[in-house]
Amino acid sequence: MECVKTMAIVTVSDKASQGLREDASGEALRRRMEDAGFELVWSAVVPDEPERIKAALMEAVDGRAVALVLTTGGTGVAPRDVTPEATQEVCERLVPGMAEVMRLESLKKTPHAMISRAVVGIRGRSLLVNLPGSPKGAVENVEAILPALPHALAKIQGDPSDCAQA
Numbered sequence: 001m002e003c004v005k006t007m008a009i010v011t012v013s014d015k016a017s018q019g020l021r022e023d024a025s026g027e028a029l030r031r032r033m034e035d036a037g038f039e040l041v042w043s044a045v046v047p048d049e050p051e052r053i054k055a056a057l058m059e060a061v062d063g064r065a066v067a068l069v070l071t072t073g074g075t076g077v078a079p080r081d082v083t084p085e086a087t088q089e090v091c092e093r094l095v096p097g098m099a100e101v102m103r104l105e106s107l108k109k110t111p112h113a114m115i116s117r118a119v120v121g122i123r124g125r126s127l128l129v130n131l132p133g134s135p136k137g138a139v140e141n142v143e144a145i146l147p148a149l150p151h152a153l154a155k156i157q158g159d160p161s162d163c164a165q166a
Helices: 024-035 050-063 083-090 096-107 111-115 135-156
Strands: 006-012 039-046 068-072 120-123 126-131
Touching (some): 006 024, 006 050, 024 068, 024 135, 039 050, 050 083, 050 126, 068 135, 083 120, 083 126, 096 111, 096 120, 096 126, 096 135
Parallel strands (some): 068 126
Antiparallel strands (some): 120 126
């Protein structure tokens, strides 16, 4: 079963939501994921506020029915970094292995990776992935899980086939 490759990108940034900073991370993710065959269906830029983040995630999943929701920003330890908590509140199940792989690969490039609190989870038939706020970090993190995304999305979308090992 081929997976549906639709996506939404939610940029979480107080400054970008106020028009004080360009959404470079969202644009970098769009380019990288389109190169990987994903179609951007919807995007949003929201402030670091839990209710606004949750509303954007639910719009992407429940309103737009995208297969993959990528967030960028708000995954660190600053007081306003609340993306992981908002994501957990809307997810039905977590996929900790994907978040662990992103941190592991990032740690090879920067010691700051160990303070990432990014989560990956499932809501309905959608996968939600928290990514760092920097364009470079966001792309590097999504590339770490990209090899497993088609299989994960196919399974989330109901693929009944056995998970054969290659």
